[in-house]
Amino acid sequence: MGNHSVIVLDFETSGLSPSLGDRVIEVGAVRLEGGRIVERFQGLMNPGFRVSSFIEGYTGISNAMLAEAPPAAEVMRRFAGFIGETPLVAHNASFDRRFLDAELERLRLARSQEMACSMLVARRVYPDAPGHSLEALVRHKRLPTDGVHHRALADAEMTGHLWLRMIADLQAEYRLNAVPFALLQRLSKVSKAAAPAWLRQAATP
């Protein structure tokens, strides 16, 4: 767990909004270090109610599977220990951030680290990609995949490979020695139009 550790996470949930009562039903995460995946975390969790048939079909996670899973509080407490204060990444992070903070709040815990968005970064690094969904980017960049989609660990692994690929492509294109988390976090907040000039400036020694 060195200074350059990053954790890429993905949640499957019962719906789109924690403010409407939706809960996390599965968490998947990978730790990236030295340009590769060095650790994994996966857990199904019981939200305490039945999820819709849409969610069962979308994720392949059935109510029978959730009924046998440990309570969300137990799994999320373990996950909070796993992530510690390591910087976080997610695809469309505003979605996962809302759920993470809502689940931590239930445990009387709070997130302390920054959370970056691979989708906002991808829109700036690959502006001409046919789409910026995780699936479209995996196909476009021919990233490693086992073909599973909409399961937490599989999506976290694909997002991890996307994150590593964007770092490598930026290093090559702008001749950067390193692309730290903080640079990508700042890039995601630069306007799309200003991003190329901003990157050239960032690359100037």
Added chain:
DNA sequence: TGCCAGGCCCTCTTTAGGGCCTT
């Protein structure tokens, strides 16, 4: 009762609307 996500980004924009992206 019926309705309810939310942020980014583009454009025929800013006194707005709609697609993308996440489940």
